[in-house]
Amino acid sequence: MTLARRIIPCLDVDAGRVVKGIEFEGLRDMGDPAELGARYNREGADELVVLDISASVQGRATFLETIRRVAQQLNIPLTAGGGIRKMEDGRAVLRAGADKVTVNTAAVERPELISELSQQFGAQAVVLSLDVKRSGDSWEAYTRGGRDATGLDAALWAAEAVSRGAGEILVTSIDRDGTCSGFDCDLTAKIASTVPVPVIASGGASTFEDFLAVFTAGRADAALAASIFHQETRSIAALKNFLSASGVPIRMNP
Amino acid sequence: MKIAIVDYGAGNLPSVERALRGLGAETERAVEPAQLDAATAIVLPGVGHFAAFVAGLRDRNLAEPLRAAYQAGVPILGICLGLQAMFASSEEAPGDKGLGFFPEQVRALPTNVKSPHIGWNQIRRTKASVLLRGIPEDAYFYFAHSFAAPASAEPTVAACDHGFPFSAVLEQGNLRGVQFHPEKSGQTGAQVLRNFLESIQ
Numbered sequence: 001m002t003l004a005r006r007i008i009p010c011l012d013v014d015a016g017r018v019v020k021g022i023e024f025e026g027l028r029d030m031g032d033p034a035e036l037g038a039r040y041n042r043e044g045a046d047e048l049v050v051l052d053i054s055a056s057v058q059g060r061a062t063f064l065e066t067i068r069r070v071a072q073q074l075n076i077p078l079t080a081g082g083g084i085r086k087m088e089d090g091r092a093v094l095r096a097g098a099d100k101v102t103v104n105t106a107a108v109e110r111p112e113l114i115s116e117l118s119q120q121f122g123a124q125a126v127v128l129s130l131d132v133k134r135s136g137d138s139w140e141a142y143t144r145g146g147r148d149a150t151g152l153d154a155a156l157w158a159a160e161a162v163s164r165g166a167g168e169i170l171v172t173s174i175d176r177d178g179t180c181s182g183f184d185c186d187l188t189a190k191i192a193s194t195v196p197v198p199v200i201a202s203g204g205a206s207t208f209e210d211f212l213a214v215f216t217a218g219r220a221d222a223a224l225a226a227s228i229f230h231q232e233t234r235s236i237a238a239l240k241n242f243l244s245a246s247g248v249p250i251r252m253n254p
Numbered sequence: 255m256k257i258a259i260v261d262y263g264a265g266n267l268p269s270v271e272r273a274l275r276g277l278g279a280e281t282e283r284a285v286e287p288a289q290l291d292a293a294t295a296i297v298l299p300g301v302g303h304f305a306a307f308v309a310g311l312r313d314r315n316l317a318e319p320l321r322a323a324y325q326a327g328v329p330i331l332g333i334c335l336g337l338q339a340m341f342a343s344s345e346e347a348p349g350d351k352g353l354g355f356f357p358e359q360v361r362a363l364p365t366n367v368k369s370p371h372i373g374w375n376q377i378r379r380t381k382a383s384v385l386l387r388g389i390p391e392d393a394y395f396y397f398a399h400s401f402a403a404p405a406s407a408e409p410t411v412a413a414c415d416h417g418f419p420f421s422a423v424l425e426q427g428n429l430r431g432v433q434f435h436p437e438k439s440g441q442t443g444a445q446v447l448r449n450f451l452e453s454i455q
Contacts, residue, residue, distance in 0.1 A: 001415055004374040004394055041440075046374055075273065077396060077438045097268060099301075099398070099438065122302050124370040124398040167370045167400075196365065198372050221373065251374045251394040253442070 002249040005215045006046035006222035007236055008200065009229045011036055011070070013082075014054045016062050020227050021053075021178065030230045033066050038073035040229065043236045045076060046251060049170075049224060051102070052082030053145070060089075064096045071097025079127055079170075090117045094125065102170060104129040105143035108150050108157070111164055118165025127168045127200075128161040130154055132187060134175055139187055146174040154187070155194040162195045169199050170224065176204030180228075183210055185218030192219040200224055208234070208242040215248050255455065258284035258293035260320070260336075262310030266437070270299040270333065273437035277448055290319040295454045296328060300335025304360070304401070305347035307339050317353065324355060327428045329454045334399055337424065337431030346401050355429055358407045363400055367417040370400045375414055375434075377422040383411040384453045385423055385430055385446050393442045395422070395434035402433060 011018045011033050018036055019027040030036070037048055050070055052063040060083070067080050080093045081102025090101040101121075107113050107128060117126045131146050132139045132154045139154035150157075158169050171191050173184035181204050188201040198221035201214045205225035214220045228234045244250040257274060261267055261283040274281050274297070281297075284290050298320075300307060311317040324330060332340050341352045344360035352360070363369040374394040379386065402420030405413035409426035413419045414433065424431040430450060436443035 001376045001378055003371070003416070006373055071269070072272065075438065075440050075444060077398070077435075095268075099266060099269075119303070122370075123400060124372055125301065168372060196368055197370065198368055221368070253390065253393060 004046070004249045004251040005220070005243070006200075007044075007211070007239060008047045008049055008222050008224040009040045009045050009236070010049040010051060010202070010224050010226040012051050012053045012226060013063065013066055015059060016066055018230065019053065020230065030227075034069040034073050036230065037070040040236065041074050041076055044240055044251075045236055047077045047079065047222070048074060049079045049102075050098075051080070056083070060092075064092055067093060067096035067098055081127070081129060086113065087116050087120065090121070094121060100125050100127050100168070102127040102129040104131065107161065108141065108143050108152065111160065114161055114164040114166050118167070123165050123167035123197075126166050127170050128158065128166040130158055130169055130171045130191070131174055132171060134173075134184070134187070139190070142174060146177075155190055158191050158195050162197050166197065168197055169195055170202060171199060173203035177202075179204055180206035182206065183214040183218055183220070183223065185213050188214055188218040188220045192221070198222065208239055211239060211243060212246050212248065215243065255280060255294045256292070257281045257295045257297055258289050259297045259299060260290070260311075260316060261285050262307060262314060262316065266301045266435075267299050269437045270297060273444065273447055274451070277444065277451055279451055284316070285314055287315050287319040290316065290323055293323070293328065296320070296323055296330045298330065298332040298336030298339060300333055300337070300339065301398075302335060303346060304335065304338060304344040304352070305350050307335055308347065308350040308352065320353060324353075324429065329428045329450075330430065331450050332429075332431040333437075334433060334435055337421070337433050338401060338403060340429060340431055341403050341407070344401055356403075356407055356409060358404055360401050360403050361418070363402060364417040369417070370398060371402075371416040372398050375416070377412040377414045379412045380405070381411040383423060384425055385432065385449050386412060387449050389442055389445050394439070395436075395442060396438045397434045399433060
């Protein structure tokens with residue numbers, strides 16, 4: 001009996017479509033979120049994350065509609081976030097069908113947001129999204145999609161967020177994101193050894209070995225990836241077979 | 255056959271409702287006592303705080319009709335916090351009384367394990383189970399909770415270990431409970447709900 005490590009596809013959504021940021025090109029359309037969500041649900045994803053990358057005020061209604069459409073396709077947990085500024089934003093996302101909500105920029109600006117969400121919906125429903133850049137021997141938290149440095153040490157901020165009621169940490173290496181050079185295992189191991197809640201690793205996934213490394217040396221409880229699954233360069237089933245054969249506890253039957 | 259899903263103001267009611275309807279069940283959201291009196295079976299969904307659950311039932315006058323339904327033999331399925339609420343009390347809200355169908359106290363997961371217990375875990379069967387019929391021994395179920403009822407509680411038919419052995423599935427008379435979320439546990443979870451529906455026909 002072992003708690004399985006989770007494989008989590010992520011849908012970055014803009015104006016109701018799944019998109020992928022391409023350097024110097026802008027956004028490339030990757031498909032319909034409900035169709036992709038249904039596919040991942042069928043293929044054995046352990047959970048799904050949907051992020052509103054536009055996070056514009058006028059786009060909120062569209063994003064909530066996207067959550068509703070995706071949630072109807074799933075019998076696995078759904079996490080949603082991007083642009084969550086206040087308690088009512090979180091409530092709207094959960095009412096639309098998400099099981100958990102992620103917070104990032106607004107929680108750095110006003111950490112009480114985490115306490116409020118956690119008291120209302122429970123720690124299991126509140127995920128701190130932590131965007132991080134390495135600086136020397138430590139890591140710094142960034143906000144606004146990785147644009148603004150906060151001056152906060154990532155591990156200390158993660159610990160504060162947990163003490164305020166965050167039930168999971170989604171840690172994204174900005175340095176590795178989109179590089180296909182593997183997860184930053186030092187970073188995830190640092191966060192996992194600091195906080196007593198599950199850690200979801202994100203940023204840099206490319207090969208099956210990257211996932212194995214983040215579940216062993218990186219001590220992650222879950223690993224998140226986007227484009228390698230969308231482009232069908234890596235199937236979830238093949239990845240899970242590889243990890244299971246490598247000794248990682250994995251949920252195999254759907 | 256009509257299944258009343260108790261709507262106490264929180265909880266992941268739409269997911270449970272969609273899952274049951276997807277299996278062909280007729281459901282309604284119960285917000286007042288008369289709806290519970292008329293139900294063939296009752297589902298107590300649950301996400302959130304024990305105190306909010308207790309207060310939600312009290313404010314809607316649903317606790318007494320639930321106890322009456324239990325006494326009358328109406329099948330009741332508690333999910334996650336809905337299972338915990340069947341016990342006498344919880345460390346999450348020491349001053350609040352649960353439904354008291356079982357005498358134990360729900361306990362916090364200890365600090366030597368990650369809490370919340372979030373993710374897919376396996377369970378260990380200790381007695382014959384209606385809800386787990388046809389489900390492989392090594393199947394995974396999705397858990398998301400920080401509190402749990404001790405596996406030593408008499409109605410436990412399957413246990414899970416996370417910090418201490420806790421009740422993952424309980425069955426006794428007309429009462430059924432699952433600490434995991436069947437509505438989020440893929441095809442395995444759908445089979446649990448299907449088993450519940452078949453058991454009440």
